[in-house]
Amino acid sequence: MAVPAFSADYTIMAPANPGGGWDQTARSMQEALQAEGISGNVQVTNVGGAGGTIGLAQFVNQETGNPSALIVGGYVMVGAILTNQSPVTLANVTPIARLTGEAVAVVVPAASDIQTMDDLVAKLKANPGAVAWAGGSAGGADHITAGLIAKAVGVDPTQVNYIAYAGGGEALAALLGNQVTVGISGISEFASQIETGELRLLAVSSDERVPGVDGPTLMEAGVDVALQNWRMIAAAPGITDEQKAAISSDIEKMAKSATWQSILASKGWVDTYLAGDAFDAQLAADIAATEAILKDIGLVQ
Template sequence: MLKRLTMAGVLTLALGAGAVSAEPAKVMIPANPGGGWDGAGRHTMAAFAQSKVFTDGASFTNKGGAAGTIGLAEFVRTAKGDDNALLVTGVIMVGGVITNKTPVSLADTTPLLRLTNEYNAIAVPANSPIKTPQDFVAALKADPGALSVGGGSAGGADHVMLALLAKHAGAPVAKINFVSFSGGEILAALGGGKIKAAISGASEFRQFAESGRIRIIAVSGPTRVDGINAPTLKEAGIPVEIGNWRGFVGAPGMSDAAKKTWLDRFAKLHATPAWKETLKSQGWEDAYLPGDAFNAFLKEENANWTSALKEVGILK
């Protein structure tokens, strides 16, 4: 579980003095407290404070559901023209917009940057008979409906990863039993045995695994994750690799001057020891991609995820 700065849905974090801006940042987190988006928003703003790059504070609003698209819609509706409003976004939101066919999308915001990437992990309860990636695939093949697997919202990276694993196993994707959670509830469900397995960001499982409440059996990256004693899926002969990037967008109608200011702040943050320590402590990969390059990346991601969701049968 990520170490949270607060469990409150809306809370102001005092980040110290030293004005760079006249107002605190207003950060919309499109998920409940405790998950990957929550950690991305709060840890990033904490790193701003620690590095003294931005010291005017931040308020956080958590609004979860529908792969982040409920928070996205609220942000687009309420933050228009606000130069201090930021939204945490990521690949799950890209998939959610496509899957849910929402009337709003990231094209309605002011894209700023991709900041981190994190590879997924598969975890099971500590007493589970599933001990290896091969065991997991065998269970999917034997009876995909009987293997309840928790993850984030439908159409997100967790859901697509399970669908890809089912395809590898030769199991019908339409019969997989994917249970959607928002925020940190997945950890309680997995630790309590309410689901048989879970797929989420590796950092979200690390603390529970270290305490012995769950067991991580695989990670989805090209190499093993430091501090997690689990093989990659590719090591186990399973050709599935999938990551979960996160970043920030600004409000609709954010001024050009404010966009430049925020991009300058993030560029300075990216070079600080405080940010490098944040990446290390959270197990995040540096995926810094700002400005126009990020905007182009979003368009490419939209096309790629539309194809991927169709390929695995999630999008008809």
């Protein structure tokens, strides 16, 4: 008896609270996979906490061998695994592809007396502890960028007063409530508040200016730092080679689709699609480099 071919159903875990970059990535994937007819039904689940390591552990423990289960991860998770000494790592999942890159934005509330990156650097040099940075989880791209900025301007990176929030929405609330000095997170998480003038953009962490974003790079602002936060998708451990190939094919179709490309443009995400052996090699290199940076800024012994 012939079995009709149906597109695969997927459940994508965003290992973070709603509103942040991983949640936006998972929901954007849901939109593109369904709009392009690649998948008939895509669900998104949120499991927040500890830079994605709580969700990662749950995913590995509950989804082994399940070809319909996917998880979003990236630079932040690499850092969180190291800083939290997580027993579950990316070696426990099946990496499929790197999807996007995004510059980290440094912002202050509109009412702040900090007008430029120079002003922020002056405050940082005067008293590092008095500058409270609000960003995503400890050891992630935001935290690393703050540490690298301090180091670049001659401030001890271990003195950075960094307050980690579980999601972009919470860091934003702290900023708008004037509970912190400066915010540091992906551009997409601050974009609408920068546009409305509630937040002032001081600089972005990319090596080139971000199209459509009115703000200098850290390099242009005299701070020798360039960093891109990247995001990836992985499948469950214990799937067959055939199942991995089928998932990889679906993700490649999605990444090259018109729907996905328009989502990237609207969010200011860079298309950094990389899959297969090339991605596995890049992931290993990124993990090693992140560990070195985290040791440098005192987050990992």
